[in-house]
Amino acid sequence: DQQVKQNSPSLSVQEGRISILNCDYTNSMFDYFLWYKKYPAEGPTFLISISSIKDKNEDGRFTVFLNKSAKHLSLHIVPSQPGDSAVYFCAASSNTGNQFYFGTGTSLTVIP
Amino acid sequence: DSGVTQTPKHLITATGQRVTLRCSPRSGDLSVYWYQQSLDQGLQFLIQYYNGEERAKGNILERFSAQQFPDLHSELNLSSLELGDSALYFCASSSFNRDQETQYFGPGTRLLVL
Numbered sequence: 368d369q370q371v372k373q374n375s376p377s378l379s380v381q382e383g384r385i386s387i388l389n390c391d392y393t394n395s396m397f398d399y400f401l402w403y404k405k406y407p408a409e410g411p412t413f414l415i416s417i418s419s420i421k422d423k424n425e426d427g428r429f430t431v432f433l434n435k436s437a438k439h440l441s442l443h444i445v446p447s448q449p450g451d452s453a454v455y456f457c458a459a460s461s462n463t464g465n466q467f468y469f470g471t472g473t474s475l476t477v478i479p
Numbered sequence: 480d481s482g483v484t485q486t487p488k489h490l491i492t493a494t495g496q497r498v499t500l501r502c503s504p505r506s507g508d509l510s511v512y513w514y515q516q517s518l519d520q521g522l523q524f525l526i527q528y529y530n531g532e533e534r535a536k537g538n539i540l541e542r543f544s545a546q547q548f549p550d551l552h553s554e555l556n557l558s559s560l561e562l563g564d565s566a567l568y569f570c571a572s573s574s575f576n577r578d579q580e581t582q583y584f585g586p587g588t589r590l591l592v593l
Binding site: 369371399413418468469470 | 481483485512514520521522523524527535537569571579580581582583584585586587
């Protein structure tokens with residue numbers, strides 16, 4: 368049972384435009400959400416996180432939005448750069464459990 | 480560089496064999512998580528250790544086992560290997576910042592079972 372879903376396996380965006388990656392979850396107990404970026408042949412690297420007490424967290428070009436009522440979060444990258452081309456995973460956890468649940472990833476290609 | 484190391488980087492073996500994957504967490508991190516990523520799959524949580532003790536178990540097969548040693552490095556043992564065990568195996572260690580836990584991943588071990 369996939370508790371965290373990324374329904375878009377891939378996304379292509381022109382350099383300089385906005386990239387929006389989406390993630391949905393089913394477990395209402397999740398209260399902490401993270402985005403990871405993964406290049407080929409490397410492990411995932413932490414990008415940005417958000418706690419359920421917030422609805423937005425910003426770090427440079429990266430902003431994560433959380434809509435708890437819709438059980439949806441999104442990652443915005445503005446402006447997109449070719450170096451952002453990677454697979455992006457969203458993950459969720461709850462303070463009552465010890466597991467992190469990951470989505471299947473979205474492959475972002477930023478076209479120069 | 481996340482500070483988490485994994486060896487070996489690549490492993491090719493035959494069905495029925497047994498392999499051991501090794502992970503060293505970041506300095507100071509007590510938790511180690513193991514994940515499996517098969518083709519077109521997300522990261523599937525296998526097991527977590529904290530300071531030498533098993534803390535949580537995910538979708539880990541009975542043929543798989545893990546342990547964390549006093550120096551905090553961890554090993555994942557995979558036995559009676561099947562073709563379907565071919566995957567990327569990641570370990571991660573975690574730290575807390577303002578009561579929130581963030582995981583840092585190693586580069587992974589790519590296992591190919593022939």
